[in-house]
Amino acid sequence: MMKMNSISAWLLAAFLLVTGAAAGQTGKENKKEQAGLKKDTAQKKKETAYQKLFKGKKVETSRGMITLHKMDGKVYFEFPKRLFKKPMLLGSVAEAVSNPEDSFAGLQAHDPLCIYFTQIDSVIYIRKTDFSARTSEQETALQNALAKNNTGAMLASFKIQAVSPDSSAVVFDVTPFFVNGNEEMDPFMPAGGFMSSKASYKSESSLAGGIMAFKDNISVTSYLSYGVTSSFMGFIVEENRPATIIMKRSLMLLPDMPARPRLNDPRIGVFYTNYTKFAGRDKGSKEIFFANRWRLEPKDPAAFKRGELVEPVKPVVFYIDDKFPDNWISWIRQGTEDWNMAFEKIGFKNAVVTKMYPKDDPEFDPNNIRYNCIKYAPTLTQNAMGPSWVDPRTGEILNASVYLYHGVTDLLSNWMFIQTAAVDERVRTTNMPPELMGKALRYVIAHEIGHCLGLMHNMGASSSFPVDSLRSPSFTQKYGTTPSIMDYARFNFVAQPGDLERGVKLTPPDLGVYDYYVIKWLYSPLYSASTPEEEVPVLDKWVSEKIKDPMFRYGKQQISVLDPNSQTEDLGDDQVKATEYAMSNLKYILKNMNGWLADKDTDYSFRKDANFSVINIQFYWYMMHVLNNVGGIYQYEKYEGDPFPAYRSVPKETQRRSVLFLLSLFENLDWLNAPETEQNIDAINGDAAEFMRGVLFPYMMRWVANIGLSENKADADPYTRTECVADVFDFVWGTSLEGKAPSKEKLSMQNAMVQLLIRNSGVLEIPGGNASAFAAPAEGDDLRLLQLQHAAWKNSFAGLEGLPFYGTTGRPDLSASSAGDTEGFGFMPRVLFQTDDISHVYYGWLLETKDILEKAVAKQQGDTRAKYQYFLLQINRALKSS
Numbered sequence: 001m002m003k004m005n006s007i008s009a010w011l012l013a014a015f016l017l018v019t020g021a022a023a024g025q026t027g028k029e030n031k032k033e034q035a036g037l038k039k040d041t042a043q044k045k046k047e048t049a050y051q052k053l054f055k056g057k058k059v060e061t062s063r064g065m066i067t068l069h070k071m072d073g074k075v076y077f078e079f080p081k082r083l084f085k086k087p088m089l090l091g092s093v094a095e096a097v098s099n100p101e102d103s104f105a106g107l108q109a110h111d112p113l114c115i116y117f118t119q120i121d122s123v124i125y126i127r128k129t130d131f132s133a134r135t136s137e138q139e140t141a142l143q144n145a146l147a148k149n150n151t152g153a154m155l156a157s158f159k160i161q162a163v164s165p166d167s168s169a170v171v172f173d174v175t176p177f178f179v180n181g182n183e184e185m186d187p188f189m190p191a192g193g194f195m196s197s198k199a200s201y202k203s204e205s206s207l208a209g210g211i212m213a214f215k216d217n218i219s220v221t222s223y224l225s226y227g228v229t230s231s232f233m234g235f236i237v238e239e240n241r242p243a244t245i246i247m248k249r250s251l252m253l254l255p256d257m258p259a260r261p262r263l264n265d266p267r268i269g270v271f272y273t274n275y276t277k278f279a280g281r282d283k284g285s286k287e288i289f290f291a292n293r294w295r296l297e298p299k300d301p302a303a304f305k306r307g308e309l310v311e312p313v314k315p316v317v318f319y320i321d322d323k324f325p326d327n328w329i330s331w332i333r334q335g336t337e338d339w340n341m342a343f344e345k346i347g348f349k350n351a352v353v354t355k356m357y358p359k360d361d362p363e364f365d366p367n368n369i370r371y372n373c374i375k376y377a378p379t380l381t382q383n384a385m386g387p388s389w390v391d392p393r394t395g396e397i398l399n400a401s402v403y404l405y406h407g408v409t410d411l412l413s414n415w416m417f418i419q420t421a422a423v424d425e426r427v428r429t430t431n432m433p434p435e436l437m438g439k440a441l442r443y444v445i446a447h448e449i450g451h452c453l454g455l456m457h458n459m460g461a462s463s464s465f466p467v468d469s470l471r472s473p474s475f476t477q478k479y480g481t482t483p484s485i486m487d488y489a490r491f492n493f494v495a496q497p498g499d500l501e502r503g504v505k506l507t508p509p510d511l512g513v514y515d516y517y518v519i520k521w522l523y524s525p526l527y528s529a530s531t532p533e534e535e536v537p538v539l540d541k542w543v544s545e546k547i548k549d550p551m552f553r554y555g556k557q558q559i560s561v562l563d564p565n566s567q568t569e570d571l572g573d574d575q576v577k578a579t580e581y582a583m584s585n586l587k588y589i590l591k592n593m594n595g596w597l598a599d600k601d602t603d604y605s606f607r608k609d610a611n612f613s614v615i616n617i618q619f620y621w622y623m624m625h626v627l628n629n630v631g632g633i634y635q636y637e638k639y640e641g642d643p644f645p646a647y648r649s650v651p652k653e654t655q656r657r658s659v660l661f662l663l664s665l666f667e668n669l670d671w672l673n674a675p676e677t678e679q680n681i682d683a684i685n686g687d688a689a690e691f692m693r694g695v696l697f698p699y700m701m702r703w704v705a706n707i708g709l710s711e712n713k714a715d716a717d718p719y720t721r722t723e724c725v726a727d728v729f730d731f732v733w734g735t736s737l738e739g740k741a742p743s744k745e746k747l748s749m750q751n752a753m754v755q756l757l758i759r760n761s762g763v764l765e766i767p768g769g770n771a772s773a774f775a776a777p778a779e780g781d782d783l784r785l786l787q788l789q790h791a792a793w794k795n796s797f798a799g800l801e802g803l804p805f806y807g808t809t810g811r812p813d814l815s816a817s818s819a820g821d822t823e824g825f826g827f828m829p830r831v832l833f834q835t836d837d838i839s840h841v842y843y844g845w846l847l848e849t850k851d852i853l854e855k856a857v858a859k860q861q862g863d864t865r866a867k868y869q870y871f872l873l874q875i876n877r878a879l880k881s882s
Helices: 001-045 048-055 140-151 302-303 326-337 340-345 408-420 434-452 468-471 475-480 515-525 532-545 574-599 605-627 652-665 689-713 721-737 744-760 778-793 839-859 862-879
Strands: 061-064 067-070 074-079 088-097 113-118 123-128 152-158 169-173 194-214 217-232 237-255 272-278 285-291 316-320 354-358 372-377 388-391 397-400 402-405 634-635 647-649
Touching: 001 074, 048 316, 061 194, 067 194, 088 778, 113 778, 152 169, 237 515, 302 515, 302 689, 316 326, 316 605, 326 354, 326 434, 340 402, 340 515, 397 434, 402 434, 468 475, 468 574, 515 532, 574 652, 605 689, 605 839, 647 689, 652 689, 652 721, 689 721, 689 744, 721 744, 721 839, 744 839, 744 862, 839 862
Parallel strands: 316 354, 316 372, 372 402
Antiparallel strands: 061 067, 067 074, 074 169, 088 113, 088 237, 113 123, 123 152, 194 217, 217 237, 272 285, 388 397, 634 647
């Protein structure tokens, strides 16, 4: 018993020992577990919204000016608070397209938006910033008033979703802003001419793409889908066609230290940035224009002042697309770097630099606005363009690129053949020699780089050259076809067969004398001045020194030509003489084209295009150069002391000579018919001579309405509408009144005159006027005219696509021009034009025509007499009242 109790006690003790140890271990674990739970709870309590936003997700991050995050198909900005209210430029560039008819890779269809970010409560807003109204820092009350009337429009809003760990930035989802159909950021160029299109944004099939951040800019790529509906002359040709365009939208911070601006001068052709400056009560307001230019500063100012060539601190670098055809690249380099010749004249060495797209730079992206690029667009579009981005505060150019379409070579081939084949046997081929095509590309690139440097078109440049000088070997070798490559003066169509062998040059200069002059004015540092206003006396002196020399005069681009000295595609100071030479060359080309191309153009495709170009494009341009003399007014941007008036009417003798030239031209158009060519092409043209006469003679007659303004503004002895009509009547009816039988061409013009006078005199709208007597309305003639105008405008590249036509009744009403346009800047003519209603004048001409026919009908015989009787019947029925 005793023994058994001892064993039990021992076992009990052992059990208690083990149990106690186990119990102690469990207690420690419980404490650890509890501590862990407390720690987890604390950690959960400390987890921030920033951590939660990105926790457990695959995030792509790019750090730079703004840190970008992409996850779950969304793009987030981690936006530094220090950037609030900082002005930025937001631009959109097409990176890839599904259809080149919609856009093309590298295109920036719209100007960049100037924006800033701001925070109100827990919401971030993107707002437009507007520098169009300003005042001095001292005008605090006026500043406050302007601020209230120029508050930035809100473009988008974003709710703050997190704050960065160091509280220096806020995080928000920007996807709806970068993946959207905002028309100010879309990839579509405005349509022009007969074709129009409308794109409907498809949000359900659009998404965010890549992100990139750099120290001074960021970019976000988006896949944007649309349904495109296109129409031709109002008729739908495609509806809701799917289109997807990859867009790269870049955001650039404007410089913290703005460049010193240069005040622009309307007497020189430089792009501008303008604003309204408000001053105190007694000073009112004033429009200020800054010249757009790069910030070029010499590395060594002391050496620069000594007259040594010095490189700029930051040259203008253009990166050349490596997708260009290999044989284009050297010409592109030359055309770009040609501008260094002008910069060297003012002391800069290597101001413009070219580089190929780098292959070993991971940061390089041609669609990023950090880089100025010359981009290749492999489309059939016959165009090139050179847009730029500027600081809206100062006009400093921050970025510029050139877009060169492959189709421009077709345009250049066409120009060289149509304008110089009569003179240069090298271009009498379907494939232009590489050397000639290369030089033509060099000219195109140099022209576009000129835009990138800030130069506007100077459409008046070529009018400074005497026409006969364009046939001079010494003159053309020195000056080419124009004083400025910023003109639209292509090839020397004035030169005649044999001139090339004598040494006459057929091409524009590499740079013209005007181009050197503008670079000096625009980019020369003026160390003696400390403000833009202090620069003005020197700049004004440079302009005044050259203003008497027409080679240095600036002629504005015109949407509708009022000044015949500032036309596109023209040459020389005498449009009648230049056009006589040009028409002689066209005749020679049509006559000999078959013989030149028989063994090179076996399918007639080249001759078909050339035949169309001669008749519908080049002939039209040449004719318009002369017609614009009629009722024309020369315009000059004038400052006090300049040696010419602000405007003067084209002299009477020039206008009359132009009218008589055109009448003779319209009568003698049989050379436009080329049956030996037409019978072998698949376009049945009919009678080309009669077609052009039937369209252009009535157009010239309606143009007579334009003479009223010129007549009114002439100093003395104006060319009047009455005199013009008398000249036309004498030409058209003279032989008939003499009893002679009119030629079939004259008879055609007489018929056109009768129909035009009946329609334009308004008698058909008068109660009792017998409109039912006339089954053929004027719209058919107008449509044929618009077709000619459309073809001609499309053949002139570099930004003219989409501009309005002349219109079928003459020059359009320009009374809606803005104030800036009337102060010398802009594209519209400076003298505003209001078309007169001259129905009563047409009515008087109609009565005179009736009288002429009544006298002439008895003197005619056969078919001519029958036609005259029919003309009288039409007039009498139109005049008949109830």
